[in-house]
Amino acid sequence: MASSFKINEKIYNKLLELLNDAYFIDSKGNINDFQFYHDDHWLSDSAVIDNLVYKKGEWNIELIFALHNNPLKFIKRQIVSYSCSKKANLSASLMRRMAAKDQRGTLEVKAEDFKICHN
Amino acid sequence: MYNTKERIVNASIKLFNDYGIASVRLQQIADEIGISVGNLAYHYKNKEAIINSVYEKLFEDFQQILGAYLKTPSFLDFDSQISYYFDFFKNYQFYITDLFATEHPLPEVRQKWQEFMNKMIFQIRKRLDFHAKRGDILPQPEATYDIIAEAIWITIVFWIPQQQMRTKPVTETRFKAAVWNNIRPYLTEKGVSDFSTLIIPIFV
The missing domain is CATH 1.10.357.10 (Tetracycline Repressor, domain 2)
Structure with a gap:
């Protein structure tokens, strides 16, 4: 028979006490605990743009999540890098399709349209 | 549908309850589920292995x-x-x-x-x-x-x-x-x- 994990009696009792206390200590959460959800809610309705950046001999795939009605509201995330550009291209398009709400991409938003100033 | 191993364990539990662990023989377990002792030995090499399970x-x-x-x-x-x-x-x-x-x-x-x-x-x-x-x-x-x-x-x-x-x-x-x-x-x-x-x- 496989020997299983054993717990010290004192610690087991302490654990049970903590379980008991959970029902007396736990209180209801506040509505503002969910603020993070509201803060990130716009992401569910964003356009996704895939962007390939050649850096240190590798093609980095970046996904840009942009709100289509407010182009200044966007975030950029670097996902992964490939040493082959074709592979990177293919992965980037697949990732964009997976991440985007509008998978066919008719709600297209181009990075250039944002007229981002790199200075 | 149970697999044979499970059936053997369940039959053993029943026989252990009825006759006690020491008195149950492999033949009894095999008879209980209608398989041969040879088949039983294929799944569990001896009685100790069954008791273990x-x-x-x-x-x-x-x-x-x-x-x-x-x-x-x-x-x-x-x-x-x-x-x-x-x-x-x-x-x-x-x-x-x-x-x-x-x-x-x-x-x-x-x-x-x-x-x-x-x-x-x-x-x-x-x-x-x-x-x-x-x-x-x-x-x-x-x-x-x-x-x-x-x-x-x-x-x-x-x-x-x-x-x-x-x-x-x-x-x-x-x-x-x-x-x-x-x-x-x-x-x-x-x-x-x-x-x-x-x-x-x-x-x-």
Whole structure:
């Protein structure tokens, strides 16, 4: 028979006490605990743009999540890098399709349209 | 549909209950599920391997019951745990000989029983603390709670064998009533009302 994990009696009792206390200590959460959800809610309705950046001999795939009605509201995330550009291209398009709400991409938003100033 | 290994383990449990672990032969187990001893030997090389599997299943089941501690903060939680204990001790009736056997084919089994039974008593004891803190049970000295916990444990573990010894019916309702009767005298007014709304309707 496989020997299983054993717990010290004192610690087991302490654990049970903590379980008991959970029902007396736990209180209801506040509505503002969910603020993070509201803060990130716009992401569910964003356009996704895939962007390939050649850096240190590798093609980095970046996904840009942009709100289509407010182009200044966007975030950029670097996902992964490939040493082959074709592979990177293919992965980037697949990732964009997976991440985007509008998978066919008719709600297209181009990075250039944002007229981002790199200075 | 069970696979053969499971069928062998289940048949062994049944035969161990009826005849005791020591007296059951491989032929009996094979006959019980209608396979040949050769086929049985293909799945388990000897009786010890079967006993091993049976205990693995037994302690896994026990672990599951112990894991059901205080999932909800009410009497119902204990009531459902009592039901699990009833099924468990009814299913593995050979445990009673294990508890008093001086020797066992698997020495670590004795130790495991001891460990699990201790955990069981601790759980019952802490459950009393929980309900006392919640105002369901009258405040009592610690020593009294210890005694109540032990009495509950004795009822859970030995109620089924004593009924069988006296050839009395073994029913879940009577089992539960026997266990709850240890606690009922100590219930507060709130405890009594909780008990009569939550637990008594299930008894019927």
